[in-house]
Amino acid sequence: MRTPSLRKFDRLKLAVFVGLVVLSLFPRGIRAQERDTLPEEKYTVAFQGISLSEALEQFLIATNGSISIAWDPLLASGKRSFCVISEVSVNDLLTCILNGTGLDYIIRSNGLYVLELATEGPVSYGHLRGIIIDRDTEQPVPNASVVLTEAKRGLAANQQGMFLFPRLLPGIYHMQVRHVGYRPSLVEIQINSGDDVSTEVILESESVMITTPLVIDGFGMQPNSLLLGSADASLEEITANLNSGTNGLLQSLDAMPGVRVNDATSDIHIQGGEAGEHQFRLDGAPVFLPLNVASFIGPFSPFALGKITVNKAGFAARLGSQISGIVSAEHDLRAPASIRGAKNGSQFTIQVDPLSSNGRYSGFWQLPGGRHITALGAARIGTWSLLAPPSLTNLMDNWNTVDTFLLSAFAERNTPFANLPGSGNPAIQFVDLHGASKIRFGALKTLHLSSYFGKSSLGNNLTNIDPLDQTSSIVSQLARFRDLYSWTNGMAQARFDVVQNAHILTSLRLRGSMYNLSHDFEAPDEFSGTNTEDDGNRVYEVSLDGTVDYFLDNGQEVEIGAELTLTGSRFTVAGTQQFPLFHESSGIRFATYLEDKIQLGSHVVVEGGSRLTWLAARKTLYAEPRIAARMDWLNTPLGDVSMFWATGIYRQFVNQYDISSRSPRTFVSSTRFWMGNDASVTPPKAAHFASEFLIKPNAKWSLGVESFYKHQFHILSVDYSASSTDILSDLKQSEFLKTTSGFSYGIGTKVQRSVGAGSLKARFDHTITKRRIDELFGNRLLSAPWSEPFRLELSADLVPMSGLVVLARWRGSWGRTWGYRKAYYDFLSAHLNDLTALLEEMKDNGVSTDAINRIERQVTNYDLTSPDNHILSPIYQLDLSTAYSMRLGKYSLQVRADLINVLNRDNTAEWRFELDEESYFGGGVDNTTGLLERSDRLLLPRVFSAAVRLTW
Incomplete structure (x- = not known):
């Protein structure tokens, strides 16, 4: 049977343990640029567009397990790392790996590295602009539906086949492009922090019946409602x-x-x-x-x-x-068929x-x-x-x-x-x-x-x-x-279209x-x-x-x-x-x-x-x-x-x-x-x-x-x-x-x-x-x-x-x-x-x-x-x-x-x-x-x- 003093000592130990657990829930966060006591070992890597998850795994291997790091897989999904660096500390290495991904890290009191969304300073967004081209005719395809799956954003290309997506978080996006009479296209786009990306999307025509109308009036997110409000006939x-x-x-x-x-x-x-x-x-x-x-x-x-x-x-x-x-x-x-x-x-x-x-x-x-x-x-x-x-x-x-x-x-x-x-x-x-x-x-x-x-x-x-x-x-x-x-009639026109920016x-x-x-x-x-x-x-x-x-x-x-x-x-x-x-x-x-x-x-x-x-x-x-x-x-x-x-x-x-x-x-x-x-x-x-x-x-x-x-x-x-x-x-x-x-x-x-x-x-x-x-x-x-x-x-x-x-x-x-x-x-x-x-x-x-x-x-x-x-x-x-x-x-x-x-x-x-x-x-x-x-x-x-x- 335990003595009262011993039971009192057990209660004291329990209180100390609970206090440590509570304190661990509110650690003092240390940013990469604020921490002074860092490992002295130097690292050299060359990552050319590999997935962020893979880059982090390589980071753990390179540090021989001396660094513990935790991250939410959703934060890393679709992101890639572009990091070429030599003879740097572990913190500089991690900063390089995360550069352009919109992520940062903090170091908890127990030494655990935790990834999170960057909160210091404005997010450096990327921008995407491009044009949609018919593979056969080499001509723009107007009013195609363009959807970025990861961003859950979509729009219609304009009459000249051009489109813009401003303010995109850095990462990899899968872009779906559709238009009546063309096979759907899935394109992978890499957006880096602060980049202004330009792209050409090539659509390949598919066989359609001879009198299928190609309606060109409407908004591209609604492919069927494009057929309403106007009527169209092709050549x-x-x-x-x-x-x-x-x-x-x-x-x-x-x-x-x-x-x-x-x-x-x-x-x-x-x-x-x-x-x-x-x-x-x-x-x-x-x-x-x-x-x-x-x-x-x-x-x-x-x-x-x-x-x-x-x-x-x-x-x-x-x-x-x-x-x-x-x-x-x-x-x-359209480009003639004989020279496509x-x-x-x-x-x-x-x-x-x-x-x-x-x-x-x-x-x-x-x-x-x-x-x-x-x-x-x-x-x-x-x-x-x-x-x-x-x-x-x-x-x-x-x-x-x-x-x-x-x-x-x-x-x-x-x-x-x-x-x-x-x-x-x-x-x-x-x-x-x-x-x-x-x-x-x-x-x-x-x-x-x-x-x-x-x-x-x-x-x-x-x-x-x-x-x-x-x-x-x-x-x-x-x-x-x-x-x-008797009569004569005529017309002439010149038009210049430009994508100015994102x-x-x-x-x-x-x-x-x-x-x-x-x-x-x-x-x-x-x-x-x-x-x-x-x-x-x-x-x-x-x-x-x-x-x-x-x-x-x-x-x-x-x-x-x-x-x-x-x-x-x-x-x-x-x-x-x-x-x-x-x-x-x-x-x-x-x-x-x-x-x-x-x-x-x-x-x-x-x-x-x-x-x-x-x-x-x-x-x-x-x-x-x-x-x-x-x-x-x-x-x-x-x-x-x-x-x-x-x-x-x-x-x-x-x-x-x-x-x-x-x-x-x-x-x-x-x-x-x-x-x-x-x-x-x-x-x-x-x-x-x-x-x-x-x-x-x-x-x-x-x-x-x-x-x-x-x-x-x-x-x-x-x-x-x-x-x-x-x-x-x-x-x-x-x-x-x-x-x-x-x-x-x-x-x-x-x-x-x-x-x-x-x-x-x-x-x-x-x-x-x-x-x-x-x-x-x-x-x-x-x-x-x-x-x-x-x-x-x-x-x-x-x-x-x-x-x-x-x-x-x-x-x-x-x-x-x-x-x-x-x-x-x-x-x-x-x-x-x-x-x-x-x-x-x-x-x-x-x-x-x-x-x-x-x-x-x-x-x-x-x-x-x-x-x-x-x-x-x-x-x-x-x-x-x-x-x-x-x-x-x-x-x-x-x-x-x-x-x-x-x-x-x-x-x-x-x-x-x-x-x-x-x-x-x-x-x-x-x-x-x-x-x-x-x-x-x-x-x-x-x-x-x-x-x-x-x-x-």
């Missing part, structure tokens, strides 16, 4: 579309949800918008697209374009100011088809100093007079028929004329040239240069009529009719655009008060713009931009139109914008921003706030689900107008011109609301639904009731423009199923567009003349065997109104749709009573003041195409055949009036006496064409 889609030698671009646009290309005029309409409510850009520079004849002739050589993007309702502030949307095309600067992987080389492509001959040159060179140069040259020339299919020439002859209603309405005689043949061949001529190059100075600087020039002519030249033919005095007089439109990307661009229209019209005195008219429009725009992308340390991206633009326009609309008009103006506007992208959690990205535009003509600042959200959920019970919501205010500062012609030929129905807003009118304004979602249950199926509402608070339209008759008077815009308002809404669905290397698609669009024009049609809301309420499209793109592609497309549309020629309605709108006022004016002008009665009967019998009641028949059209490609030594040959409107349906573009002499002059039917008959202006009949393409 392969453009050149693979039916009759691609001329209209591949238009066919590609027409196949996009929410986008419609007018069958008769080839005008583009985005989600119910009018043709002049969007802007077409080539490499960021506006292109003023002239009035076209039909959708079988496109505006550019299809071999010059790499991709085209349509930004629809809810587009971002950085894209500009338009009340409907933006159509952006880019030149194709080589340091330099060139490739030529030629194609001959019934409407045009196309040529393309592309080259690629790698020069010393890390410079990469890619160049493109493309040309197209029309061959209508040589190779046009007979079905198309017959259609043009039909469109070239004299419109007897307009001829008698505007002629001084005001008597009915016989149906005159379309004497003289319709002139359809066009040529365009493209040039572009891209120069990369290493990975961080790129210079882009490009230009385009086009020249075209359309119209009628009837001077080949024999004036000695006296069988018809009217025919001989019509020999003096000449109605020719936080900042910059871009500076100078661009210019021009358009010049000449309309040469000559008519006999009996048909027009003047002999020769010359309408014209000259418009130009020059702009300097710059952007700065700033990447914050938290992964947030802020983009700031500014542009200074000068726009000038001069146009004359003479007696060939409803009223004479002359206007000239020029003005400056300065715009700036701010856009912020914020990642909220792992599923949502919010993009908010605003544009501010100072319009010098009105001395007014206009704001356009906008906000959008993109959401993604992966591997849900429905599959991958993505959503897009957007809203904002949109203005428009350069506007396009089409003035209906009173020329009796239906071949060319209006004159198109552009002008910037002057001080007398307020710029158009609209609000957008857009919602879209996309479901991908698996790799083969996808379902997309988009909806939108666009409210047009204020739009400008031509006022045909303008009273000016002095062609020499420079009018204010308020004197010949009037206010329009309205709205558009719609919903569209698209289902797609992959089939091998091809796909099956079904698309349905329902779009309603209403407009109210001041003082016209009782100020009622009416359907817009271009509205197409219902549209269904089925398509199949199949690759049954290697080298063979088969395309089939069926479409139907219903609900089109405003069935007659637009010129008829505009003729009446010149009198505010007041028939009584029209007849009184004709009487005051000395028009015969018979002619007045004839006009009155024509207008009332066909109810020309109620366009909503003029419902056109549905359009149904089936198109087929097949192409076969083969190798012939160093040559690649493609032979294709296209059959448009396989079933040869008589689809109607519009109605017009023609003279049936038997019914007009009696013919035993009293109720049609003195009335012109309604006839159909038809769209494309069955057309067969073939094309041959050779590449070497």
